[in-house]
Amino acid sequence: MATAKSSDAHTGPKTPVTIITGFLGAGKTTLLNYLLKEKGARSIAVIENEFGEVNIDRELVAENLVAKEDLVSLENGCVCCSLRKDIIKAFAEIERRRRQQGRKLDAIVLETTGLADPAPVAFTFFANPWIASRFRLDSIICVVDARYLMQHLEDGKHSDGTVNEAVQQIAFADLLLLNKVDLVKDEAAKKQVISAIKGINNSARIIECQLNQQEHRPPMDVLLDNNLFSVNRVLEQIDPTFLDSDSDSDVGDDEEEEPMPASRPEPERACAGTDAGQAPAGPSAGGEPACAAKGSSADGAAPADGAAAAGAASGDQAAAGMAVDGAAADAAARSSGHTGPSGQAEDGGSARHKLLAKYRDEHKTGLSGHKHSRGDDCEDNCEECHIVDGMPIKGDRKPKRRAKRLHDLSDVSSVGIMARGQLDEYRFNMYMRDLLSEKAKDIFRCKGVLSVHGYGNTKFVFQGVHETICYGPAEQPWRPEEQRINQVVFIGRGLDRKALIEGFRTCVWVPLPDGWDEFRDLATKQPYYVNRNTGEKSWSRPEIACARVVATQGNTSQPQQLLPRSASGQPPKRAASVLNAAAALAAKEAAAAAAAKDSSGAPAAAPAPTTVSS
Numbered sequence: 001m002a003t004a005k006s007s008d009a010h011t012g013p014k015t016p017v018t019i020i021t022g023f024l025g026a027g028k029t030t031l032l033n034y035l036l037k038e039k040g041a042r043s044i045a046v047i048e049n050e051f052g053e054v055n056i057d058r059e060l061v062a063e064n065l066v067a068k069e070d071l072v073s074l075e076n077g078c079v080c081c082s083l084r085k086d087i088i089k090a091f092a093e094i095e096r097r098r099r100q101q102g103r104k105l106d107a108i109v110l111e112t113t114g115l116a117d118p119a120p121v122a123f124t125f126f127a128n129p130w131i132a133s134r135f136r137l138d139s140i141i142c143v144v145d146a147r148y149l150m151q152h153l154e155d156g157k158h159s160d161g162t163v164n165e166a167v168q169q170i171a172f173a174d175l176l177l178l179n180k181v182d183l184v185k186d187e188a189a190k191k192q193v194i195s196a197i198k199g200i201n202n203s204a205r206i207i208e209c210q211l212n213q214q215e216h217r218p219p220m221d222v223l224l225d226n227n228l229f230s231v232n233r234v235l236e237q238i239d240p241t242f243l244d245s246d247s248d249s250d251v252g253d254d255e256e257e258e259p260m261p262a263s264r265p266e267p268e269r270a271c272a273g274t275d276a277g278q279a280p281a282g283p284s285a286g287g288e289p290a291c292a293a294k295g296s297s298a299d300g301a302a303p304a305d306g307a308a309a310a311g312a313a314s315g316d317q318a319a320a321g322m323a324v325d326g327a328a329a330d331a332a333a334r335s336s337g338h339t340g341p342s343g344q345a346e347d348g349g350s351a352r353h354k355l356l357a358k359y360r361d362e363h364k365t366g367l368s369g370h371k372h373s374r375g376d377d378c379e380d381n382c383e384e385c386h387i388v389d390g391m392p393i394k395g396d397r398k399p400k401r402r403a404k405r406l407h408d409l410s411d412v413s414s415v416g417i418m419a420r421g422q423l424d425e426y427r428f429n430m431y432m433r434d435l436l437s438e439k440a441k442d443i444f445r446c447k448g449v450l451s452v453h454g455y456g457n458t459k460f461v462f463q464g465v466h467e468t469i470c471y472g473p474a475e476q477p478w479r480p481e482e483q484r485i486n487q488v489v490f491i492g493r494g495l496d497r498k499a500l501i502e503g504f505r506t507c508v509w510v511p512l513p514d515g516w517d518e519f520r521d522l523a524t525k526q527p528y529y530v531n532r533n534t535g536e537k538s539w540s541r542p543e544i545a546c547a548r549v550v551a552t553q554g555n556t557s558q559p560q561q562l563l564p565r566s567a568s569g570q571p572p573k574r575a576a577s578v579l580n581a582a583a584a585l586a587a588k589e590a591a592a593a594a595a596a597k598d599s600s601g602a603p604a605a606a607p608a609p610t611t612v613s614s
């Protein structure tokens with residue numbers, strides 16, 4: 001088993017880490033891009049976590065980074081649950097790259113998925129000694145979608161005691177950005193949202209903003225290096241068991257079994273490298289700096305042995321400093337078999353108890369405000385006495401363990417679809433229109449990068465949050481050497497994977513058979529087809545050739561299967577209904593338009609849409 005030597009201890013300043021949280025589509029990536037664009041001389045690395053099977057954000061963030069090495073992506077899962085141990089690897093990877101390049105690093109920004117509970121992520125900074133000695137949690141910023149918050153709070157009410165992610169995200173925030181205020185025109189509705197936020201978190205500052213508008217963004221120095229995270233606030237106001245272990249908290253325990261990042265100078269330390277991905281380019285936004293930050297950071301010494309060296313600290317940060325070292329010592333003792341000052345192996349609990357007790361003795365303050373020192377028989381029989389020390393102080397109560405939150409994503413999934421080639425604009429529009437008119441409530445989020453037939457090298461990005469959807473050109477076109485692969489991801493509840501994939505297949509543009517040309521009806525923009533040899537006109541596409549669509553499946557980002565076409569070569573049923581509905585609607589509109597002016601050149605006299613059968 002690896003044993004850390006005192007020379008392993010990192011004694012330099014700790015790099016501040018900002019966690020960006022917020023529900024799906026709230027504006028986290030928009031904020032991240034703003035931070036990256038306006039970072040000035042700061043060197044920022046990004047850990048970006050994507051829930052979806054296809055990572056669209058990587059495209060949209062990468063171009064704002066100085067080097068692609070600054071981005072580590074954790075894909076297809078949540079850092080708060082399935083990818084929890086990968087956070088440590090991500091930090092190790094960033095550290096490895098930084099050392100390799102001999103660059104300074106001023107800050108790390110970690111964007112969680114929109115479904116992440118920030119608590120376990122924040123806990124990592126206290127549970128893992130290697131992280132605790134090198135990084136400090138600067139603040140948790142929660143981006144709140146002013147338009148959809150009430151819906152998300154309502155949707156997330158679970159009768160079985162499981163946690164609503166939107167509530168957790170707000171509760172744990174040190175700073176709340178009430179975003180998309182442009183979409184809430186009604187002042188009363190906005191007040192309702194603010195009051196709902198305050199009902200969950202009354203101590204964090206709320207800043208109203210519009211992150212996609214330069215002039216309505218919060219100033220940079222309010223956002224970065226603001227030193228807002230306070231472990232005391234978390235313990236007092238949110239979760240008194242925050243620093244207690246749960247079954248997932250041993251995040252560093254198995255790291256020592258894995259190899260270190262290749263160039264890492266401390267091979268015996270308990271942490272591991274990663275193959276985390278790197279990224280191509282994508283679009284983003286600009287912004288402007290201003291304003292003041294508060295407080296200063298505390299850079300405690302790393303816990304070199306089980307006893308842990310306490311860092312120099314003050315105020316709120318002192319609590320964090322002590323807790324860091326305490327928890328770090330705890331984890332170090334557990335994972336590395338370190339010995340305490342007595343030379344005896346200490347269990348993690350006692351190492352942490354000593355440090356927490358020291359802090360409490362110094363401050364003589366209980367978490368809920370009543371005064372007592374450790375070991376006192378607390379007259380209030382307050383819960384915290386039992387929780388903080390992890391053992392019963394009074395009576396025969398059993399040691400407490402942090403209640404493990406259930407992260408209920410049982411019915412929430414993501415469907416990632418990739419398709420080579422180009423999309424047929426009209427069909428894709430119809431597909432999305434049809435889909436969202438039926439499923440907007442359950443499709444929390446959709447996004448994609450598209451290559452559309454007829455638009456040359458323009459790369460399109462589409463972004464959907466429930467029924468709000470927008471398309472636009474990415475900042476960078478398709479590069480000549482870049483493979484044009486359409487990528488879309490849907491995240492939501494009860495998604496019908498098969499229907500989504502089959503529907504998307506019908507959107508891929510395929511060449512027409514010889515002799516056929518495509519035209520657009522002037523009034524409806526619906527395409528129609530003319531055979532230049534025979535003069536035949538049709539609203540339905542003469543032939544749909546085989547399209548190669550690769551769908552990702554389950555919890556893997558690897559393409560899994562090629563979907564077979566139906567034997568007839570016709571689109572599947574669901575797609576047929578999409579096309580029929582679209583065609584019927586368009587035909588109705590065309591008839592009305594044709595009645596008004598008979599000059600479009602489309603098939604004569606309100607053509608009956610040809611039924612496409614499967």
Ligand SMILES: Nc1nc2c(ncn2[C@@H]2O[C@H](COP(=O)(O)OP(=O)(O)OP(=O)(O)O)[C@@H](O)[C@H]2O)c(=O)[nH]1
Pocket residue numbers: 022023024025026027028029030031057113114179180181182183209210211212213445463464465470
């Ligand atoms: N109207 C409006 N749209 C915004 C604002 N900020 C961001 N958006 C848009 O909201 C959509 C989602 O923004 P993202 O930044 O991708 O949201 P996100 O939280 O990163 O989404 P996920 O990572 O998928 O959870 C995009 O289309 C943004 O352009 C805003 O202030 N007003």
